[in-house]
Amino acid sequence: MTSHTRNILGVDVLSATASGALRAIDAALDRGAPVLVEFLNSNVSNLAEESQALSEALNAGIVLNDGFGADLASKLLYGRFFPENLNGTDFVPWFLAETDHRFRIYLVGAEGDVAARALETLRQAAPQHTYLGARDGFFSVDEQAGVAAAVRATGADLVLVGMGTPNQEIWAHTHLMTMGGPSVFCVGGLFDFLAEHKPRAYQWVRQLRSEWLFRLMVEPRRLWRRYLLGNLVFMARLFRARFSSR
Numbered sequence: 001m002t003s004h005t006r007n008i009l010g011v012d013v014l015s016a017t018a019s020g021a022l023r024a025i026d027a028a029l030d031r032g033a034p035v036l037v038e039f040l041n042s043n044v045s046n047l048a049e050e051s052q053a054l055s056e057a058l059n060a061g062i063v064l065n066d067g068f069g070a071d072l073a074s075k076l077l078y079g080r081f082f083p084e085n086l087n088g089t090d091f092v093p094w095f096l097a098e099t100d101h102r103f104r105i106y107l108v109g110a111e112g113d114v115a116a117r118a119l120e121t122l123r124q125a126a127p128q129h130t131y132l133g134a135r136d137g138f139f140s141v142d143e144q145a146g147v148a149a150a151v152r153a154t155g156a157d158l159v160l161v162g163m164g165t166p167n168q169e170i171w172a173h174t175h176l177m178t179m180g181g182p183s184v185f186c187v188g189g190l191f192d193f194l195a196e197h198k199p200r201a202y203q204w205v206r207q208l209r210s211e212w213l214f215r216l217m218v219e220p221r222r223l224w225r226r227y228l229l230g231n232l233v234f235m236a237r238l239f240r241a242r243f244s245s246r
Contacts, residue, residue, distance in 0.1 A: 112136060
């Protein structure tokens with residue numbers, strides 16, 4: 001992990017622009033060992049508070065800041081915002097288009113053929129890579145090791161995993177990040193957006209850092225607890241950390 005990090009409630013988060021994050025990830029890849037790239041937002045932070053396995057997975061990788069919650073935490077704890085919002089939905093396709101590395105890529109996540117459709121979108125956006133295939137992210141605990149072995153057998157050197165937190169981080173850290181195994185990006189709902197399976201907020205909404213509100217309006221039953229109650233929990237944890245540090 002690079003020394004340019006800020007500890008956000010127990011998780012070391014890279015403090016960098018998108019270009020700086022690209023350089024840090026490329027440099028880590030150049031060292032030869034598999035690299036795990038993950039994203040921290042308020043929900044992921046709350047879940048890591050409750051799960052040692054998730055906390056360990058996060059601190060084993062390069063973690064980028066995602067959303068206003070992480071930014072506010074940086075401001076309150078360090079006196080300044082992160083240099084740039086590096087949410088995975090925007091950063092991962094951009095990284096694949098801009099990196100000097102040439103990957104053999106496999107996708108795991110989402111439902112049905114969503115990952116396969118997302119793969120075709122990425123193939124058009126970053127055609128310099130080799131795209132080996134995709135599968136859905138729905139498999140049992142008993143199948144986890146077998147699925148990971150099948151993915152490694154494809155010869156992929158980069159796997160994009162979009163299974164939702166904490167499943168994607170824990171599975172990647174436990175089963176994919178083996179010696180000589182592939183690097184992994186944990187990408188959350190990226191495949192749904194790339195495949196146009198779910199709508200993305202308008203650009204002006206994203207610029208206002210209010211994409212979470214748009215997602216809540218689109219999927220209130222699934223997301224109300226995460227965003228309404230979860231944000232309150234995150235803020236309570238954040239203020240407790242801020243004033244206990246004094």
